[in-house]
Amino acid sequence: MTKAYDSVQVVIGVSTGDVENEGTAEIVAELNAEDNGSPSDYIEGTQYFVRLYKGASIQSVISFSNFGGVGISQRNVSEDVEDELIAFTGSATASLNKMLWGDITLTPVGIVYTKNGVVVTPTIIKTQGNRTLTADQEIWGIYLASYKTQWDKYWFNANRQGTMLIVFVGDTEA
Numbered sequence: 090m091t092k093a094y095d096s097v098q099v100v101i102g103v104s105t106g107d108v109e110n111e112g113t114a115e116i117v118a119e120l121n122a123e124d125n126g127s128p129s130d131y132i133e134g135t136q137y138f139v140r141l142y143k144g145a146s147i148q149s150v151i152s153f154s155n156f157g158g159v160g161i162s163q164r165n166v167s168e169d170v171e172d173e174l175i176a177f178t179g180s181a182t183a184s185l186n187k188m189l190w191g192d193i194t195l196t197p198v199g200i201v202y203t204k205n206g207v208v209v210t211p212t213i214i215k216t217q218g219n220r221t222l223t224a225d226q227e228i229w230g231i232y233l234a235s236y237k238t239q240w241d242k243y244w245f246n247a248n249r250q251g252t253m254l255i256v257f258v259g260d261t262e263a
Contacts, residue, residue, distance in 0.1 A: 100254045101139065114146040115220065116259040117187065124242070133247050138162065139255065140240040142188045145218020147259040150241070155254040157247040164241050167191075175232045177224060179204050183232075185220045191237025195222075201230030 101118040122128075124138040131137060139159075141150065152159045170187060175195070177183045193215050203209045204227035211224040213232075247253045 100252060101257070114259065114261050115144040115188070116147055116150065116257055117142040117220075118255075118257055119240075131247065131253075133157075133249055136244050136246045139243045139245060140166075141243055141257055142238065142240045143218075143259060144188060144220075145216075146261045148262060149260045151258050151260075152243060153256055154245065156249060156251070157245060157253055159243060159245040159255050162242045162244045165239050166242055168238050168240065169235070170238055171235050173234045173236075174198070175222065175234050177201075177228045177230050177232075179227055179229055181224045181227045183222050183224075185222065185234060185236065187238040187240075188220055189215055189217055189236055190239040191217075193234060193236035196233045198231040198233055201228055203228060 101120070119140040119142070121138070121140050124140065128137070143150065152161075167190075168187075170185075173186055175183045175185065195213060195215075201209055201211060206229075209226070209228060211226055211228050211230075214223040214225075216223075243255075243257075245253070245255055
C-alpha cells in the first residue's frame with residue numbers, strides 16, 4: 090500500500106561553487122507539474138521527474154538524496170519558451186527564467202529608456218548557455234522573449250514518508 094506524505098515536501102538544492110564562470114556555471118532545477126501529472130501529494134514508491142537546466146560551463150553533475158533515489162533519465166531535452174517577460178530595471182542586465190540554448194527573439198513592450206529617461210534602442214547581447222542578457226547601457230524596459238532552451242530529465246522516488254532532499258552539484262571540470 091502506498092501512503093501520501095503528511096506534508097508535501099520535496100526540497101531541491103543546487104551548487105556549482107564556480108564564481109569565476111558566473112552565469113555559464115549556473116544550474117537551475119525545476120519540478121514541472123506537467124512532467125509529473127500535477128500531483129497534489131508525492132506518493133512513496135512512485136517515480137517523479139525534475140528538470141535540470143545547466144549553464145555552458147557545466148561539464149558534469151552529480152545527484153543525491155537523503156533517502157529514496159535520484160538519477161538521470163534523459164539528456165538534452167529541447168524546449169521552446171514562448172512570450173516570457175524580461176525586465177531591465179535601470180541596469181544593463183536582466184535574466185531569462187531558463188538557460189538560452191538556441192535562437193531568441195526579443196520584442197520591446199512599449200518604449201525603452203536609458204537610466205536617465207531618454208528613449209533608446211539598445212543592443213542586447215545574448216550568450217548561449219546563460220540566463221543573463223546584457224544591454225550596451227543601463228536601461229529601463231520590458232521585453233517579450235521567445236527562445237530555445239534545453240534540460241536534463243532526472244527521476245526521483247521516495248521509499249518512505251517525509252521531507253526528501255534532492256541535491257544537484259555541477260562541476261566545471263571535465
